[in-house]
Amino acid sequence: MTNKPAAKIAVIGGGFSGVSAAKELLDNQDVNAVVHIFDQGGRGPGGRSSHRRIKVCEQESGSCITGIVIPDDDRINPNDSEVLDFDHGCQFFRVESEEFKNEYVNKWINKGFAAKWNGKFLNTKSKSNDLNDEILFFGFSSKCEMYCGVGGMHTICRKIVSECEEVYCKENKFKCFRATRVKDILRKKKQYELFATTGKAALHDTAESESKILENTVSLGLFDGIIITDASASFENWHRASCGIRRIGGDFVNEVSKRPRVPLFTCMVAFEKPISSIDFDYDGISFDLGKGAKENNNILWFACCNGSKPGFSDKRCWTLVSTPEYCINEIQRETMQDKITGEFKPQTNEYLNGPLGPSQTMFKAFQNQVKKITGNTNFLFPKVIYIQSQRWGSAFPSPLPIHKSHLREILGVTYNLLPRLQKIEKTEESYRERQQWKDFVVHDEQLLYYAGDYCSSRQPGPEAAVLSGVAAARDLITRIDGYYDDTGKRKL
Ligand SMILES: Cc1cc2nc3c(=O)[nH]c(=O)nc-3n(C[C@H](O)[C@H](O)[C@H](O)COP(=O)(O)OP(=O)(O)OC[C@H]3O[C@@H](n4cnc5c(N)ncnc54)[C@H](O)[C@@H]3O)c2cc1C
Secondary structure (H helix, E strand, O other): OOOOOOEEEEEEOOOHHHHHHHHHHHHOOOOOEEEEEEOOOOOOOOHHHOEEEEEEEEEOOOOOEEEEEOOOOOOOOOOOOOEEEEEOOOOOEOOOOHHHHHHHHHHHHHHOOEEEOOOOEEEOOOOOOOOOOOOOHHHOOOOOOOEEEOOOOHHHHHHHHHHHHHHHHOOOOEEEEOOEEEEEEEEEOOEEEEEEEEHHHHOOOOOHHHHHHHOOOEEEEEEOEEEEOOHHHHOOOOOOOOOOHHHHHHHHHHHHHOOOEEEEEEEEEEEOOOOOEOOEOOOEEEOOOOOOOOOOOOOEEEEEEHHHOOOOOOOOEEEEEEOHHHHHHHHHHOOOEOOOOOOEOOOOHHHHHOOOOHHHHHHHHHHHHHHHHHOOOOOOOOOEEEEEEEEEEEEEEOOOOOOHHHEEEEOOEEEEOOOOOOOHHHOHHHHHHHOOOOOOEEOOOOOEEEOOHHHOOOOOOHHHHHHHHHHHHHHHHHHHHOOEOOOOOEOO
16 A cells, blocks of 8 residues: 555546446555545435335326335335335446456456346347347347346445445545535645535435525535546536536536437336236337337337346336437427526426326337237236336437437537447447547546546446446546655645
8 A cells, every 4th residue: 555645536426437436446555545426316326327216105196196216225125015116227237348247247246236137128120139230229139148236226336335335434535425416616726625515405306496495505625636427517507417617627528518418218117016918028128219110119219127137026117218319309398408597407297297298108108019019909008006207318428430410409418319329349430439539538737537438439338437437547546646746745
């Protein structure tokens, strides 16, 4: 262990990239680092690989059925039939590189954090295993190995944080703060002071009016370096996730903020009992989006039965994932920014679950697709006991190469209508474009980093996020080394 004074590093975001960067900084013996993770999520780390546990509390007639989101969605009693479990962002992940497989995924599997998904998968278009088929969800074919967090996609990030807490908390070297939204960063001599809003005002879906009343500002202290891991944190101040980096980071954020986004809706739907039919025993379905699609399906991209995932057995809960095209059309209709005041517009349940909103639209599309798959137009679905959708305005970055003809700009944000997710090494064009990318973005003169899938040239997903976070952390470690002179004073 080095004798140099501890460098205090702030990691903004507790998704795969943030927790991986933090662990790399802490585990590395060449650097003496104190690491704090700040995440705006109220229920703990996970980010876009998040999970929801719902207690259905109230059923309304008509289109809106609600429940209480359990504040801590770690599994308390897996046999509690009144609790519904959903991965509501990332559904699975895959493994491309040997580094990700050997250094991370195999270790997670050995520790019980992750496991292979063994559900039954259907691709409604080709029913083929062609990995180059662009319609496949995240490049998965029915033969491709898919992995999940055991007990929910969020568990991997949570377990990594727990490991860091076990080893480093007692030495005061690590802390992870939830419901803490970094909203401003000030340069103070050679350091940074971070400011945050905490509690309910920090959450992305608190109504703007309520958020303004609850808004509070706390100083998070001084830090020597920062790793930011969320693309939305680079937005101007109008956006709820903005961390205020634009003012001090200058152009360095542009590489991240200008990358086109692929937005998605997810819809969590639970039935009174599992859908069980001899004609329909699938656990994951990738829907036909091609031009030749018989039914006009520009709404649904994927559907997954959560009970088919490792650590779960309750097959009542499904997560439906929209197409980017459907989401972009909705963002155009129901913008994320008020067109007159310019204020951030959080998603409201009235919109999400209303008669024409994404929940009902996606559910109807799912019903139609299942009828089509089974060939039974009278297919009877069990009663719906819970339904809730969520907009993911920056679900993942536009994969490379970016086809400019598919881009659409809405209120200054560029979206990709038809992302092509392909098996990377088979795409020469994408390989050439990727050569120009590092896995992270760094400010030339300051210890300021951007990491995450938005900075990576890899296929978007947990692999891109983890390897980006680790690469940023490793680079930071080399720069910290030259950060102190021999007497232990900061040089930069
Ligand atoms: C609906 C959906 C489905 C997906 N499905 C798949 C899939 O099946 N397979 C696959 O490979 N990939 C999938 N992905 C992509 C995958 O989830 C991401 O690539 C990956 O999770 C990115 O991790 P990350 O750490 O880079 O970012 P994130 O997980 O987004 O982490 C960033 C964190 O920063 C926090 N944050 C933002 N601003 C602030 C702030 N100002 N202060 C504090 N905290 C802040 C956020 O709340 C978030 O927790 C999906 C994504 C979505 C949204």
